[in-house]
Amino acid sequence: MAENNNKNKQKPNLGNFGTGGKPPKFNPYWIYGIVIVIFLAIQYFSFGGGPVKTTWSEVKNTMLANHDIERIVVVNRDEAQVYLKEDSYDDYADKLNTGFGAPSKFGPHFVYTIGSVETFEDNLQQAQANFNDSDKVPVEYSTVPNYFGDILSWVLPFLIIIAIWWWIFRRMSKGAGGGGGGGNIFNVGKSQAKVFDKDSRVSTTFKDVAGLAEAKQEVEEVVSFLKSPAKYTKLGGKIPKGALLVGPPGTGKTLLAKAVAGEANVPFFSMSGSDFVEMFVGVGASRVRDLFKQAKEKAPCIVFIDEIDAIGRARGRNPNMGSNDERENTLNQLLTEMDGFDTNSGVIILAATNRADMLDRALMRAGRFDRQIHVELPDLNERGEIFQVHLRPIKLSKDIDASFLAKQTPGFSGADIANVCNEAALIAARKDKDEVSRQDFLDAVDRIIGGLEKKNKIISKDEKRRIAYHEAGHATISWLLEHAHPLVKVTIVPRGKALGAAWYLPEERSLTTKEQLLDEMCSALGGRAAEEIIFGTISSGAQNDLEKITKQAYAMISIFGMSPKVGNVSFYDSTGQNEYGFTKPYSEKTAELIDAEAKELIESQYQRALQVLKEHSEGHRKLGERLLEKEVIFGEDLEEIFGKRPWVREELTAEQQTVIAPKPAEEANPATSA
Incomplete structure (x- = not known):
């Protein structure tokens, strides 16, 4: 032990370079710094030292007067170097002893600027006018080339230009670092795909994807093919070349692709369209080639392109006609690589988009994207499954039920549900709760739908009264019409950009009849009708309602074929191929007929709304006054005033009809009053 202690005491202190620390990494930029320091040293220092600066006055009054100067050398016609006599050197030792930079004993010892040769010669001649010829100081002229300065004057501009060029293009090609780019401008054509293989696996699996049963089945088959291809090839089947995930935003397309990466156990290339x-011509096509080159080397593998509509838009529809279209060149290269002359065995392409109608037909054909997997908004059961996934990390109270929450969120996507769960946790934390309760989730739904509650917003009594009767008009008609969505909550508390809003429980249906559309339109016009009946005037509060029912009326006539005069025709282009068309698919006479039919349809439902409110004026006024008093009313208040709705959907339970906060069918416009 003593020997070990002695060894430890004798061990030198290495500081950061000991066992605990590491020496600093070598940086190639150090070489540039060292070279610059060496050049500066050569430029400003010499091994024998340099002459001491002086003035002509000192040279004239002291050195020339005492005959201490051996000779003067004029260098490059602008500088005079003074050499002292050997026996006079000691007399100036105090001035010449300047340490490391002291001049050599052999000179030159002093130096000064002469201005011009003519002036120097005149001054020297006048100073030596009374000297004998033997005492006069000889003058020599020499030219000393400044190699460093000359080289620098030629090279420095080029160095500055190269440095600026390197800095600009390095910033432009920052994105070239991913996927082998290395941040080098010469690698800007390299693929930007992130590669996930056995060294960097994705943790997401199919267990993390709730709902989407049909979509999961399709992609699970792709994964199964990669794991055991013999199961399919023995029957003559071939591996699908591509699968396109299509659906609204937030429905889980990218999440599904991540799950494929986590389950496949094969290399997975992921990138965005x-x-x-890139700003450089030909870079897009080059990156496509490099992507498939890497994919072929690691086959079997999966390539995932998110938001493929960025490059897959139909060709020939670019408004910049006549110019070189880099996007079309990229698409052409992608089409060639997916199903061109060369085979890509073992490379499966997955892509995601919410604009499938914009994609090029050549991209959609069999042999490229063999399958289109539609990922739609989740239904009631799927929303319950999604809630169960997102509720796992949240500390919940005992009254939370995923099925109950699913009933509060009709029309919500998976991303919306994740946002609801996160917002509920934040609301509970804001209230210093130990767990998240049911009311926190209901408040979160209100927050996401309507925005932040603004109880301090300045609203006059007259405006508040108008808003109350406006919202009461919506509530009354929606409760009394058979096909209107049953209203379950009305508020006149400003929330977000809206001054008042009504929450409904929409029926989850796949088809909508003409009667259902008319009842919804009449309910939307209830606010404007209520203002006209109660106040005798109308306001801008119905702007959002009018915008919604106008679009609905034109859709009924020109898309759904629900007008007897226009007929069973539809002018809607579901393929999206006529996006940049300059002509309407109907004549001017038909356009006038559509306008007249839409106006007549809206007016008929407005008169119907007026009639319903006049027939139930007493209930409408009671509801308006109760809304002014409470500011928030629920379905129970409407049932108390008007009685139970005679039209009850059999598939809905009593709990579903008395929920507090479903997704609203209407939100007030920020520029309007209700």
Whole structure:
């Protein structure tokens, strides 16, 4: 032990370079710094030292007067170097002893600027006018080339230009670092795909994807094919070349692709469609080639392109006609690589988009994207499954039920549900709760739908009264019409950009009849009708209602074929191929007929709303006054005033009809009053 202690005492202190620390990494930029320091040293220092600066006055009054100067050398016609006599050197030792930079004993010892040769010669001649010829100081002229300065004057501009060029293009090609780019401008054409393989696996699996049963079945088959291809090939089947995930935003397309990466156990290339687009011509096509080159080397593998509509938009529809279209060149290269002359065995392409109608037909054909997997908004049961996934990390109270929450969120996507769960946890934390309760989730739904509650917003009594009767008009008609969505909550408390809003429980249906559309339109016009009946005037509060029912009326006539005069025709282009068309698919006479039919349809439902409110004026006024008093009323208040609705959907339970906060069918416009 003593020997070990002695060894430890004798061990030198290495500081950061000991066992605990590491020496600093070598940086190639150090070389540039060292070279610059060496050049500066050569420029400003010499091994024998340099002459001491002086003035002509000192040279004239002291050195020339005492005959201490051996000779003067004029260098490059602007500088005079003074050499002292050997026996006079000691007399100036105090001035010449300047340490490391002291001049050599052999000179030159002093130096000064002469201005011009003519002036120097005149001054020297006048100073030596009374000297004998033997005492006069000889003058020599020499030219000393400044190699460093000359080289620098030629090279420095080029160095500055190269440095600026390197800095600009390095910033432009920052994105070239991913996927082998290395941040180098010469690698800007390299693929930007992130590669997930056995060294960097994705943790997401199919267990993390709730709902989407049909979509999962399709992609699970792709994964199964990669794991055991013999199961399919023995029957003559071939591996699908591509699968396109299509659906609204937030429905889980990218999440499904991540789950494929986590389950496949094969290399997975992931990138966005915008990663192919670059300011340099030909870069997009080059990146496509490099992506498939890497994929072929690691086959079997999966390539995932998110938001493929960034490069897959139909060709020939670019408004910049006549110019070189880099996006079309990229698409052409992608089409060639997916199903061109060369085979890509073992490379499966997955892509996601919410604009499938904009994609090029050549991209959609069999042999490229063999399958289109539609990922739609989740239904009631799927929303319950999604809630169960997102509720796992949240500390919940005992009254939370995923099925109950699913009933509060009709029309919500998976991303919306995740946002509801997160918002509920934040609301509970804001209230210093130990767990998240049911009311926190209901408040979160209100927050997401209507925005933040603004109880301190300044609203006059007259405006508040108008808002109350406006919302009461919506509530009354929606409760009394058979096909209107049953209203379950009305508020006149400003929330977000809305001054008042009504929450409904929409029926989850796949088809909508003409009668259902008319009842919804009449209910939407209830606010404007209520203002006209109660106040005799109308306001801008119905702007959002009018915008909604106008679009609905034109859709009924020109898309759904629900007008007897226009007929069973539809002018809607579901393929999206006529996006940049300059002509309407109907004549001017038909356009006038559509306008007249839409106006007549809206007016008929407005008169119907007036009639319903006049027939139930007493209940409408009671509801308006109760709304002014409470500011928030629920379905129970409407049932108390008007009685139970005679039209009750059999598939709905009593709990579903008395929920507090479903997704609203209407939100007030920020510029309006209700």
